[in-house]
Amino acid sequence: MRALGYRSWGKSDKLEELHIPIPSLASPHDILVHVKAVGLNQADAVKGLGYSRLLETIRLPYVIGHDYSGIVSAVGASVTDFSPGDAVYGFSMRAGAAAEYLLLSPKFKHCISKIPGNLSFEESASLPVSIHTALRAIQQLDGMSGGLEGKTVLVTGGLGGAGSMALQLLKPIFGAGKVITTLSTAKIPLLSTVLGEGLVDQIIDYTTTDVIAEAGPGTFSSAVLGP
Structure with missing residues (x-):
């Protein structure tokens, strides 16, 4: 799948299109989202520079994007609140949302909710x-x-x-x-x-x-x- 991120740490001029495998469900609690829109924050710039490696483990290639919106593509057997086809939005603490698919796993802190009202994917991804x-x-x-x-x-x-x-x-x-x-x-x-x-x-x-x-x-x- 296509994604946007870094192969080497640096400023935004180091961003490039990446081609990485589509993630698959690894636990019964996982949720796979087909991303429709992504929101970027200051944290993306800081992590792109590599500064956050002092506080967390992140590796290259690194896919940016914490805020996302999209359609649930697949869920693990233990997931009951969401089903394939649900329009959702939220944020992923490990980033990775600037890609065609985003895997949400309990071992990485994340937030997900169904899109309320008539919000578009773009509007939803700007909020979390x-x-x-x-x-x-x-x-x-x-x-x-x-x-x-x-x-x-x-x-x-x-x-x-x-x-x-x-x-x-x-x-x-x-x-x-x-x-x-x-x-x-x-x-x-x-x-x-x-x-x-x-x-x-x-x-x-x-x-x-x-x-x-x-x-x-x-x-x-x-x-x-x-x-």
Whole structure:
């Protein structure tokens, strides 16, 4: 099958089309997905450089892609929640999604769910890592601060992957009272176009303004979310 990845560690100019065997089910808990779309993240660039070898075992050739969407092609005998033909999306901690087929195995941490509503494969593949990162960060803040309802929260990089997801969760789901975000000058007009109105109360241009001074010392009721 065709895949996209690295035969030698380096920047994106080292990416190339790979030809590797189609994976097969190795345990009764495995799921094989015929990939329709893949989402790329900063982690793909970091792993491509080989830096993550300090923390995990990865080998060449290395296939990139953590976020994916596609159709379940085959399942192991013990899999009951998914069947061949299901439209699914999720993320794989070991990457490998930028290929025609992706094998999901319990021994490698992964997340998989059926695609909700009328989301396209492309839309679904853009979501998992960013929304999971944002949701887990907000849940941690919510637990540490006695709840975010009615409080002021600062989201840095409001149009970044995790930042944009956080902005869509804070008021509607967690009841935050005031949401402040930081953006560069050129991105400020894009916020309402991308996310609509009512999610952000204050935008601070971090390229021209001291963020803490603009928001006011002691303003934030919770920790700061990264992009």
